Amino acid sequence: xxxxxxxxxxxxxxxxxxxxxxxxxxxxxxxxxxxxxxxxxxxxxxxxxxxxxxxxxxxxxxxxxxxxxxxxxxxxxxxxxxxxxxxxxxxxxxxxxxxxxxxxxxxxxxxxxxxxxxxxxxxxxxxxxxxxxxxxxxxxxxxxxxxxxxxxxxxxxxxxxxxxxxxxxxxxxxxxxxxxxxxxxxxxxxxxxxxxxxxxxxxxxxxxxxxxxxxxxxxxxxxxxxxxxxxxxxxxxxxxxxxxxxxxxxxxxxxxxxxxxxxxxxxxxxxxxxxxxxxxxx
Ligand code: PAF
Numbered sequence: 001x002x003x004x005x006x007x008x009x010x011x012x013x014x015x016x017x018x019x020x021x022x023x024x025x026x027x028x029x030x031x032x033x034x035x036x037x038x039x040x041x042x043x044x045x046x047x048x049x050x051x052x053x054x055x056x057x058x059x060x061x062x063x064x065x066x067x068x069x070x071x072x073x074x075x076x077x078x079x080x081x082x083x084x085x086x087x088x089x090x091x092x093x094x095x096x097x098x099x100x101x102x103x104x105x106x107x108x109x110x111x112x113x114x115x116x117x118x119x120x121x122x123x124x125x126x127x128x129x130x131x132x133x134x135x136x137x138x139x140x141x142x143x144x145x146x147x148x149x150x151x152x153x154x155x156x157x158x159x160x161x162x163x164x165x166x167x168x169x170x171x172x173x174x175x176x177x178x179x180x181x182x183x184x185x186x187x188x189x190x191x192x193x194x195x196x197x198x199x200x201x202x203x204x205x206x207x208x209x210x211x212x213x214x215x216x217x218x219x220x221x222x223x224x225x226x227x228x229x230x231x232x233x234x235x236x237x238x239x240x241x242x243x244x245x246x247x248x249x250x251x252x253x254x255x256x257x258x259x260x261x262x263x264x265x266x267x268x269x270x271x272x273x274x275x276x277x278x279x280x281x282x
Pocket of ligand 1: 032033034060062065132135136154157
């Protein structure tokens with residue numbers, strides 16, 4: 001069994017480690033996570049490795065992106081399990097700060113992104129992107145990577161981070177990694193662990209409904225009719241639908257009629273107490 005990667009829990013620690021690699025001329029890749037790692041995260045590590053000699057993974061369940069009513073305290077945490085998974089893909093270091101290291105007494109700064117952060121997730125989780133943008137800015141500044149890899153399951157998050165990095169001119173390349181799926185189409189997510197066996201059997205409907213809508217739109221069906229059929233299909237399977245929308249893939253602005261250019265179909269729906277999101281290119 002390979003040895004777990006070394007773990008730093010302070011910004012000073014990870015900075016010193018990365019500085020030493022950089023001094024040796026090595027490129028550094030970075031994968032930010034909230035832990036509870038699955039095969040999707042490990043794929044992000046492999047992608048980072050393709051363009052960097054060293055890969056840092058952060059494990060930090062960020063309180064500021066959860067509303068008081070959400071699952072912050074229940075969010076799955078298993079640092080020991082995460083470290084052994086990261087050993088299997090030969091991550092070079094883990095940054096696992098404490099909450100006080102990230103948000104010390106008196107912390108009063110928030111990064112707020114407009115543009116792609118407006119609408120969709122924000123309509124249902126208004127706190128979410130300020131929390132994500134603030135922590136991602138802090139993580140990128142702490143680690144100082146050449147390249148950072150984000151999963152496209154959180155497609156809106158990926159665009160928000162890309163906007164943030166461009167606007168603040170952070171010297172890092174942001175790379176998106178396509179969604180990893182189970183054999184039945186369900187997008188890999190740490191939150192899938194919350195699903196009961198019955199819900200798990202229903203969950204792939206979200207990808208099926210998106211695929212069906214994409215096919216219909218591609219073959220000329222009116223986009224609004226296809227979206228409403230997808231919402232109906234999900235509701236009939238027991239989901240409470242937050243949204244199923246067709247957007248321009250570059251900035252998430254509403255797709256024109258008839259739709260053209262690179263597009264993305266995005267959905268969020270709740271199954272019991274679990275909120276699932278998914279998206280596909282069109
Ligand atoms: O996608 C996630 O796991 C989180 O939103 C991120 C990017 C690690 C920030 O906490």
